[in-house]
């Protein structure tokens with residue numbers, strides 16, 4: 111095996127089939143009867159964050175129980191015998207949209223490991239930027255990996271830590287990983303949750319009677335009737351056991367630099383992130399867009415779903431009527447988070463249909479939250495013309511996306527990002543639009559935080575638009591995403 115040129119391509123890391131994709135949702139409960147049912151409900155509310163796979167782990171006071179499936183939460187966690195299948199008053203859950211490791215069962219979370227002193231079940235939203243550097247070191251040290259997920263390194267680091275208490279070993283693992291994360295973990299009979307040092311990914315805490323509930327977004331707290339208490343702070347870990355809750359720091363306190371894309375596209379509009387309603391922020395993006403790139407048209411048409419609030423804002427600010435000129439199928443989920451281009455193309459075709467009644471003979475302005483690869487926009491511009499629109503203009507309620515993401519949202523490679531490779535004019539031609547406009551970076555800041563960008567310490571993780579990444583990117587810098595990196599010899603990697 112020392113001759114690597116002899117290894118068939120299918121046995122090495124292939125960035126095309128095993129490409130970084132998007133986001134996930136995490137949910138956790140401590141101290142409630144039927145914790146698994148609450149977790150299934152919470153995951154249901156977080157389904158928009160990941161549609162590929164889902165899983166729940168519980169602890170019944172002495173043993174762990176785990177179920178993991180490919181597919182949607184509603185397809186797998188609905189049966190009334192859940193409390194028997196997944197008993198216990200402590201539970202964590204995960205809805206997956208793969209970022210590292212293909213969409214196969216062995217990468218579905220929660221991941222579980224038996225280590226010295228007990229067990230750890232772990233679920234992760236985000237993406238670690240030094241996972242491959244660490245994995246290489248760990249493999250050289252003799253560690254045996256069971257998945258190709260970045261998240262698994264945390265289990266190995268905890269297992270190898272010299273500290274005596276298992277909780278402290280998990281905390282010491284958190285100090286060694288870089289990138290973006292919201293972790294929820296059952297560590298024996300306790301719960302540990304943690305948020306990355308820059309607060310790139312969201313994580314909130316709520317109360318449901320005496321129980322503690324944690325979730326990626328507040329919409330999941332609302333789903334189970336939990337009351338929002340606070341955000342988990344950047345670099346904070348919260349440990350909950352039978353004595354209650356304690357907060358630990360694994361990195362210095364600093365303001366959160368939350369991912370701008372949570373506000374733009376990813377989070378559900380009824381969620382509140384860092385005190386700002388996602389819906390209001392999106393509407394305000396539309397208002398700013400109307401000020402920055404007005405259009406002389408007859409009707410504003412949103413690209414459903416995520417483009418709707420911005421289109422309402424644009425319509426309010428411009429006085430141009432808003433109409434539902436595109437009807438979406440409720441039986442097709444999010445397209446951008448599909449793992450392959452073929453599936454994205456197919457989903458976009460099945461998802462949207464023109465409503466000719468409000469389009470025919472009109473000059474229309476389409477508003478979407480974002481243009482990533484341009485898959486959606488081109489199809490929709492054509493659809494409008496086929497439905498009789500006389501002019502079709504397009505506006506994106508976020509700035510041009512020119513740089514890939516490494517923190518858990520699938521921005522694919524630079525070569526796939528339409529705005530990374532073309533001028534706005536060329537993009538308009540490619541998307542067959544009569545005009546094209548984007549929100550500015552400052553317009554985005556105005557909409558989300560009501561203040562301009564602080565260039566010395568940006569208030570958001572806005573690398574998509576600026577190329578400024580808040581964290582180190584060890585794997586990327588060492589080009590460990592290259593084909594040569596040996597990730598797994600199993601076909602389903």
Ligand SMILES: O=P(O)(O)OC[C@H]1O[C@H](OP(=O)(O)OP(=O)(O)O)[C@H](O)[C@@H]1O
Pocket residue numbers: 375413414415416417443444445446447478479480481482483484485486487
């Ligand atoms: O330029 P593209 O590569 O097509 O990606 C951008 C599109 O993808 C997203 O929609 P998606 O269908 O994922 O979800 P939504 O229903 O929440 O808008 C986003 O809202 C844009 O419409």
Ligand SMILES: NC(=O)CC[C@H](N)C(=O)O
Pocket residue numbers: 131132133134135206207208209210211217219234235236237238259260261518519
């Ligand atoms: N999108 C995510 O947050 C994914 C979490 C983890 N990196 C995985 O690939 O499973």
Ligand SMILES: [Mg+2]
Pocket residue numbers: 413414415416417478486
């Ligand atoms: Mg969309």
